[in-house]
Amino acid sequence: MDLTLIVALVIALALFFDFTNGFHDTANAMATPIATGALRPRTAVALAAMLNLVGAFLSTEVAQTISGGLIRGEGSHVSITPPLVLAGLVGAITWNLVTWLLGIPSSSSHALFGGLIGATIVGTWQLGSIDYGVLLGKIALPALLSPLVAGLVAFCATRLAYSITRRSDGLPDGRSGFRYAQIFSSSLVALSHGTNDAQKTMGVITLLLISADLQPNGQPGPQWWVILMCALAIATGTYAGGWRIIRTLGRGLTEVKPAQGFASETATAATILASSHLGFALSTTQVASGSVIGSGLGRRGGQVRWGMAGRIALGWLFTLPVAAVVGGATALIARLGTAGLIIDLVIAVVVIVVVFRINARRRVTSEHLKVLAEAEVAHTAALTISINRQPKHPHDHEGAPQLKQGAGQPPILPAGLPSRPPGDPERQANREPESGPNEEAAREPASEPQPARERGPGRQNGEQR
Amino acid sequence: MIDWLAFVQVLVAALVGAAVVVSLYALGLRMLAVAGRTPYVPPAEFEEAITPFSPEKSRRKVKRVVKARKKNPYSPAVKRLALVAAYILFVLSGAVVLYGIYLMVPYFHAG
Numbered sequence A: 001m002d003l004t005l006i007v008a009l010v011i012a013l014a015l016f017f018d019f020t021n022g023f024h025d026t027a028n029a030m031a032t033p034i035a036t037g038a039l040r041p042r043t044a045v046a047l048a049a050m051l052n053l054v055g056a057f058l059s060t061e062v063a064q065t066i067s068g069g070l071i072r073g074e075g076s077h078v079s080i081t082p083p084l085v086l087a088g089l090v091g092a093i094t095w096n097l098v099t100w101l102l103g104i105p106s107s108s109s110h111a112l113f114g115g116l117i118g119a120t121i122v123g124t125w126q127l128g129s130i131d132y133g134v135l136l137g138k139i140a141l142p143a144l145l146s147p148l149v150a151g152l153v154a155f156c157a158t159r160l161a162y163s164i165t166r167r168s169d170g171l172p173d174g175r176s177g178f179r180y181a182q183i184f185s186s187s188l189v190a191l192s193h194g195t196n197d198a199q200k201t202m203g204v205i206t207l208l209l210i211s212a213d214l215q216p217n218g219q220p221g222p223q224w225w226v227i228l229m230c231a232l233a234i235a236t237g238t239y240a241g242g243w244r245i246i247r248t249l250g251r252g253l254t255e256v257k258p259a260q261g262f263a264s265e266t267a268t269a270a271t272i273l274a275s276s277h278l279g280f281a282l283s284t285t286q287v288a289s290g291s292v293i294g295s296g297l298g299r300r301g302g303q304v305r306w307g308m309a310g311r312i313a314l315g316w317l318f319t320l321p322v323a324a325v326v327g328g329a330t331a332l333i334a335r336l337g338t339a340g341l342i343i344d345l346v347i348a349v350v351v352i353v354v355v356f357r358i359n360a361r362r363r364v365t366s367e368h369l370k371v372l373a374e375a376e377v378a379h380t381a382a383l384t385i386s387i388n389r390q391p392k393h394p395h396d397h398e399g400a401p402q403l404k405q406g407a408g409q410p411p412i413l414p415a416g417l418p419s420r421p422p423g424d425p426e427r428q429a430n431r432e433p434e435s436g437p438n439e440e441a442a443r444e445p446a447s448e449p450q451p452a453r454e455r456g457p458g459r460q461n462g463e464q465r
Numbered sequence B: 001m002i003d004w005l006a007f008v009q010v011l012v013a014a015l016v017g018a019a020v021v022v023s024l025y026a027l028g029l030r031m032l033a034v035a036g037r038t039p040y041v042p043p044a045e046f047e048e049a050i051t052p053f054s055p056e057k058s059r060r061k062v063k064r065v066v067k068a069r070k071k072n073p074y075s076p077a078v079k080r081l082a083l084v085a086a087y088i089l090f091v092l093s094g095a096v097v098l099y100g101i102y103l104m105v106p107y108f109h110a111g
Helices: A002-038 A042-058 A061-068 A080-102 A109-126 A132-165 A175-211 A223-239 A243-252 A258-277 A284-298 A305-335 A338-361 A366-381 A425-429 A437-440 B004-034 B056-070 B076-104
Strands: none
Touching: A002 A042, A002 A080, A002 A109, A002 A175, A002 A223, A002 A243, A002 A258, A002 A284, A002 A338, A042 A175, A042 A223, A061 A175, A080 A109, A080 A175, A080 A243, A080 A305, A080 A338, A109 A132, A109 A175, A109 A305, A132 A175, A132 A258, A132 A284, A132 A305, A132 B004, A175 A223, A175 A258, A175 A284, A175 B004, A175 B076, A243 A284, A243 A305, A258 A284, A258 B004, A258 B076, A284 A305, A305 A338, B004 B076
């Protein structure tokens, strides 16, 4: 196959990866402000998209690290070829799409690195083609420590925010004022995401151009059209909004109040800024998740759903290896030559189409956040209590309760929501932190297997009550 | 090979940075309360928010806030001072955030 054609195809795939990166990571910045009602979902993703676009133009340091760092060159030439970049991208995209479908906030960067590492090892048949020192020191260890650091910072920040605004006289404390601050702190996170993540794709495309001898000599950084296209791709992806992951981060881990949201966003931004200033490329996703957990621990009466947290951590653990295996397998096929490349592309397209079809069947949009809220408030109206559990797709229940609303169908409630006494609107609208364990258990309905009696078809359809 | 010192640096820098921003803003809110201007910011329109919310609850909260403002025990001078302090604190908090953006863009400081 013509080299230029391959390069063009790989660039297209890289931009698609950038797109998935965008909607995978919208949640990092915008899950908490959406959760506390500081911003409307559509406003939030539009803001994040804009800031990602701007952020992509602000810095190219990370891009240069990728195009000249992780994968060792032989002499002046890097050992990676366009087909290998393609294989790596297929691995990364596959993992990103699958985790998005499951609503797991996993690191897009780790997926990318994993895919490239797997492809390089298979492509060169040399385990030594990867700089393991860089892998351990710059990727694996920060991945382990960054959620802890962010969590600790968010914990302290939350404690501070609450203790400073606490009033002993029982009068309103004005903590809802943190909503304004959240707009700014989440914007800062979105901007820093733009300066980091768009560049990863720029780095890959530059790596590709270098390997194909298409990069102008003596220019280590990405070219202007690469920057522009990557910025647009990530902004579009961000605007598309990964609602599944937003739901997980916004309410799957802990119930977020404005003060907590502000504290966790500030902690995320501070950790990312401090680390990138000192030369670590942290995963924004892991930092953001760590912050949310930390802020959940920091509030009195705040509860963290450790089952969910564990599932997310498990996802992180698998990110790099799985992407590497997929990337390696794809690289293995690519060794067949042109036919192999075509097979790879077909596989990539099939994966993308299948995932989007599954998504279309069980769509989660900003509307679903609304349905969830309405469902809880409408609860005293004794609408059907039901679970939307279809055993065929158990994984779709990762994260917050899966709620679908068909035409003319009342909102379906997660099973086990405790019956609140009717005529107690205060209680239904005002879900205070002091809520008992009963309510807590109710808010994590999807993770527990439900009794079979509630799984009957009659209960799945809201109209058959 | 592993730069532990850098990790500690990241932790300390992030901790200090976040603590400063959050403290400044929280102190600002506190001062607003002292000044008799306890804010109440309702969540974005109920239909789209994750946080369950109703207009009645919003009205109740506003009522409480207004009542609390009347009960304020401080003298007018103290209130004025607190209000000025609150705005200064908010501005400082914003300045620290701007410094964060400054750090983010190598163009400003890499030279």
